[in-house]
Amino acid sequence: MSVPTEHLLALAAILFAIGVAGFFTRRNLIVVLMSIELMLNAANLTFVAGSRLHSSTGAVQVDGPIFVIFIIAVAAVEAAVGLALVIALYRQKQTVSLDAFARLED
Amino acid sequence: MNPDLIAQYFNAECAAALAPLVTLAGGLLLLIVAEWFEPMNRLRPLLFVGSILGAAWAEVALLNAPVAAVLGGTYSADKASALWGLVFLASTLIAWVHARSYYRKSRPFLGEHDMLLLTAPIGMMMMAGALDLTVFFIGLELLSIPLYCLASFRRDRSESVEAGLKYFVLGAFSVGLFLYGASLIYAATGTLSLTALTAAAATGFSPMAQVGMAFVLGSLLFKLSVWPFHLWVPDVYQGAPTPVTILMATGTKAAALAFTLRITGLLPESSAGLIALLAVLTMAAGNLGALVQSNLKRLLAYSGVAHAGTLLLLVAAQRASGELSYEATSAALFYMAAYVATAGGAFGLLAWLEADGEHFTQIESLKGLGRRRPAMAAAMTLFLLSLGGIPATGGFLAKWMVFSVTLDAHLTGYAIAGVLMSVIALAYYLRVIAAMYMEPASDQVAPPMAKRTDAMLATAFCAAAVLVMGVLPSVFLGLI
Numbered sequence: 001m002s003v004p005t006e007h008l009l010a011l012a013a014i015l016f017a018i019g020v021a022g023f024f025t026r027r028n029l030i031v032v033l034m035s036i037e038l039m040l041n042a043a044n045l046t047f048v049a050g051s052r053l054h055s056s057t058g059a060v061q062v063d064g065p066i067f068v069i070f071i072i073a074v075a076a077v078e079a080a081v082g083l084a085l086v087i088a089l090y091r092q093k094q095t096v097s098l099d100a101f102a103r104l105e106d
Numbered sequence: 107m108n109p110d111l112i113a114q115y116f117n118a119e120c121a122a123a124l125a126p127l128v129t130l131a132g133g134l135l136l137l138i139v140a141e142w143f144e145p146m147n148r149l150r151p152l153l154f155v156g157s158i159l160g161a162a163w164a165e166v167a168l169l170n171a172p173v174a175a176v177l178g179g180t181y182s183a184d185k186a187s188a189l190w191g192l193v194f195l196a197s198t199l200i201a202w203v204h205a206r207s208y209y210r211k212s213r214p215f216l217g218e219h220d221m222l223l224l225t226a227p228i229g230m231m232m233m234a235g236a237l238d239l240t241v242f243f244i245g246l247e248l249l250s251i252p253l254y255c256l257a258s259f260r261r262d263r264s265e266s267v268e269a270g271l272k273y274f275v276l277g278a279f280s281v282g283l284f285l286y287g288a289s290l291i292y293a294a295t296g297t298l299s300l301t302a303l304t305a306a307a308a309t310g311f312s313p314m315a316q317v318g319m320a321f322v323l324g325s326l327l328f329k330l331s332v333w334p335f336h337l338w339v340p341d342v343y344q345g346a347p348t349p350v351t352i353l354m355a356t357g358t359k360a361a362a363l364a365f366t367l368r369i370t371g372l373l374p375e376s377s378a379g380l381i382a383l384l385a386v387l388t389m390a391a392g393n394l395g396a397l398v399q400s401n402l403k404r405l406l407a408y409s410g411v412a413h414a415g416t417l418l419l420l421v422a423a424q425r426a427s428g429e430l431s432y433e434a435t436s437a438a439l440f441y442m443a444a445y446v447a448t449a450g451g452a453f454g455l456l457a458w459l460e461a462d463g464e465h466f467t468q469i470e471s472l473k474g475l476g477r478r479r480p481a482m483a484a485a486m487t488l489f490l491l492s493l494g495g496i497p498a499t500g501g502f503l504a505k506w507m508v509f510s511v512t513l514d515a516h517l518t519g520y521a522i523a524g525v526l527m528s529v530i531a532l533a534y535y536l537r538v539i540a541a542m543y544m545e546p547a548s549d550q551v552a553p554p555m556a557k558r559t560d561a562m563l564a565t566a567f568c569a570a571a572v573l574v575m576g577v578l579p580s581v582f583l584g585l586i
Contacts, residue, residue: 009293016286023279032275039282043289050293063298064289067240071285074247078278081254085271092264098275101268 008049016042029086029096033079040075044068120176123183123235125164126191130228133157134221141217151206154220158199161227165191169585179301180238186435189586190234190364193442194227197357200450203564204457205349209260219259222252223353230357234364239288239298239322242365246284246329249361250277253354257346269345273354276338280328287321290314304371311374319372326369329362332418333388336411340395343407348457351403355410355449360442363417367438370425382422382512382520388415389527396534403456403467405534406449409493412531413445419524420508423515433514436586437507443582444492444500444575451568452489455482458561469538474547483542485569492572494535495528500575 015038022035051064086096093100136153140146168188175182202223209216225248232245254277258270292298294315295306311319328335343351373381392412399405417438424434459466466472476483492501505528512521575582 012286012289019282029271029275033278036275036278036282039279040285043282043285046286046289046293050289050296053293054296061296063240064292067243067288067292067298070240070244074243074281077247077251078274078281081251082274082278085254085258085267085274088258088261088267089271092267101272 005049005053008045008052012042012045012049015039015045027098029089029098032098033082033086037075037079040071044071047071115177117176119173122164122168122171123173123176123181125167126161127228127231129160129164130157130224130231133160134224134228137217137221137224141221147217150217150220154202154224155199157224158195158202158227162192162195165189165195175237175301179299180241181232181235182237183235185586186364186439187231187235189439190360190442191227191231193360193439193446194230194234194357196443197353197360197446197450198223198227200446200454200564200568201349201352201357203560204352204454205347207558207561208347208349208457208461219256222256225249225252226256226353226357230361233361236365236368237300239291239300243281243285243288245361246281249358250281253277253350253358256350257342257354259347259350265345266347269342272338273342273346276328280325280335283321283328284325287318287323287325290318290321292318294318300369300372307372311372316374322369323366323373326362326366327384327418330359330366330418331388331411331414332384333391333411333415336388336391336414339411340404340407343410344401344404348403348453348460351407352450352453352457355407355453356442356446359410359414359417360446363421363438363442366421367424367434370421373425375425375428378422378426378515378517381425382419382517385415385418385422386520386523386527388412388418389524390415393527393530393534396531399534400469401467402469402472402538403453403460405469405538406452406456406493409531409534410449412527413449413493415527416505416508416524417441419512419517419520422520423508423512423517426515426517431511433507433511436583437504437511439586440500440507440575440579440582441504444504444572447568447571447575448489448492448499448501451565451572452486452493454561454565454568455486455489458482458558458565469541472538473541473545475541476543478547485565486542487539488569488572490535490538492576494532496532498573498576500572500579502576503579504575 019035019038019042023032026032026035047064047068051061054061089100090096133153133156137150140149140153165188168183169185172185172188173183205219229245229249232248233242236242236245254270254274257273258267260266294312295303297303331339343355389412392408392415396405396408399408420434420438456467492499495501495505509521509524
C-alpha cells in the first residue's frame with residue numbers, strides 16, 4: 001500500500017502555509033528562520049511528489065529529485081549565513097527579536 | 107557514465123559558453139589561495155581585476171560567436187546573455203574600486219570581501235543565461251548569499267548588520283516563494299526547462315502551474331524591488347556599505363530583469379495590464395518616497411525603486427506583445443547599462459563622501475559643494491540629471507526606448523503615466539543640485555579629501571559612459 005501522491009501535495013501545501021504564517025507572525029528571528037526552512041521543505045516534498053506523478057515504471061523523472069538535492073545544500077548554506085547574522089545582531093543588541101530593527105526607519 | 111554522452115554535452119560550444127563563469131571561478135579559487143600566504147596578498151587586486159577582465163574578454167568572444175543553448179539546453183550564451191554579462195562585470199568592477207577606499211579606516215577582512223564580491227557576478231551570469239529553473243536557482247543563491255554577507259560586512263555598525271539581516275530574512279523568504287512556485291510548476295507539468303514550459307504555457311497552464319508561476323513572479327518582483335515588495339530597499343541600501351549598495355542597486359536588478367524578461371512567455375497574456383499597473387504604482391511609491399528624504403543615499407534608494415517601475419513597464423510591454431522582441435531586449439540592456447554607469451557613479455561618489463564621515467550623505471551637508479569641490483559636484487549633477495532622464499545623458503535615451511516599446515505594445519495610458527512620473531522625479535533630483543550650487547555652504551564642511559586616484563578614475567569612467575550613451579548611443583546600440 002502506498003501513499004497517494006495527492007496526499008503528499010496537500011501535506012506540502014500545509015507545510016508551506018505554516019511556514020508563511022510563521023514568517024509573518026513570529027518575532028523571534030530563530031523561529032523566523034525555522035519557518036523559512038519549512039517553506040523550503042514544502043518545496044522539496046512537492047518536487048519529489050511531482051517526480052512520482054510524472055514517472056512511469058520504465059522512466060523515472062529525475063529533474064525534481066536533483067533540484068531537491070540542490071535545495072538541501074543551499075538551505076544548509078542559508079542557515080549558516082542566517083545564524084551568523086543573528087549572532088552578529090545578538091552581540092550588538094543582546095536580542096534576537098525582529099523588534100530590534102526599528103533603527104533604520106525615518 | 108557513457109563517454110559519448112559526456113563528449114556530446116561538454117563540447118567546444120559548451121567551453122565557450124562557460125568560459126566567463128570558469129574564468130571568474132578560477133580567479134575566485136586563486137584569491138582563496140592568495141589569502142593563505144602573506145606575500146601573495148599583494149596580488150589580490152591584480153587577481154580580482156584580472157578575473158573580471160578575463161571574463162569580459164570571454165564575453166566579448168561570445169558576442170562575436172554566440173552560442174544558443176548548451177548542457178542539454180539548460181544554459182544559453184546568446185548575444186543578449188553576453189551583453190548582460192558585461193553589464194554585471196562593469197557593475198562588480200565599479201563596486202570593487204569604490205570598496206577599496208571605502209573600508210580604508212576599518213579594514214575588516216578585505217580578502218573575504220573580494221572573494222564574496224567576485225562570486226556575485228557568477229550568480230548573475232547564471233541567472234541571465236538560465237534556460238532551466240534549477241540553473242536559475244543556483245545562480246540566484248550564488249548572487250544572494252554573498253550579498254547577505256557583504257551587506258552586513260561592517261559588523262561594528264549596527265546599521266550594517268541590520269541591513270544584512272533584513273536583506274537575508276526577506277531574501278530567504280522570497281527564495282522560499284520561488285522554490286515552492288517552481289515545485290508546483292514541476293508537479294503540474296513535469297519539466298523545469300524554460301523552453302518546454304513556454305511551449306506548455308502556449309497551450310494553457312493548469313491552475314496549479316499558474317499558482318506556481320505567481321509565486322515565481324512574486325519572488326522576482328522582490329529582487330527587482332517592485333511595489334509592494336519594495337519596503338526593504340531604503341533600509342537595506344542605506345544600511346549596507348555603499349559599495350555593496352552599488353552592486354545591489356545595479357547588478358542584482360539587471361540579473362533579475364534579464365530572467366524576468368526570459369520568462370514572460372510563461373505568464374498569461376491577460377497579466378500585461380496588471381504588471382503595467384504594478385509598474386506605475388512602483389514608480390509612484392519610489393518617487394513619492396524620494397521626495398521627502400533628507401539623506402541622499404536613501405533618496406537614491408527610492409529613486410532605484412522608481413527605476414525598477416520603469417523597467418517593469420518593459421516586462422509588461424513584452425508580455426503584451428508576445429515574443430521576446432529585439433526592441434525590448436535592447437531597451438532593457440541599454441537601460442541597465444546606463445543605470446550601471448549612472449547609479450554606480452552616484453553611489454560611488456556617496457561612498458567617497460561617506461568614507462570621511464557618516465553624516466556627509468545628508469543633503470544638508472552637500473550645500474555649497476559646487477564651490478568647495480567643483481569637479482565632484484559636476485559629476486554628481488551629471489549623474490542626477492541622467493537619473494532624471496534629461497536629454498544628452500544616457501538616462502534620457504534609456505527612458506525614451508522603454509516608453510517607445512511600451513507605446514508599441516499599446517499600453518498607452520501606462521506609458522503616459524510613466525512619463526508624468528519621470529517629471530515628478532525631476533523635482534527631487536533638482537533639489538539636490540540646487541543644494542549643491544545655490545545654497546551657502548553648511549557648517550558641516552567635510553575635511554579635504556585624500557586623493558583617491560582609483561575612485562576618481564571610476565567616477566570619470568562612469569561620467570564618460572553616461573555622456574557617450576547620451577550623445578553617441580550608436581556606439582552602444584551597435585553592440586546589440
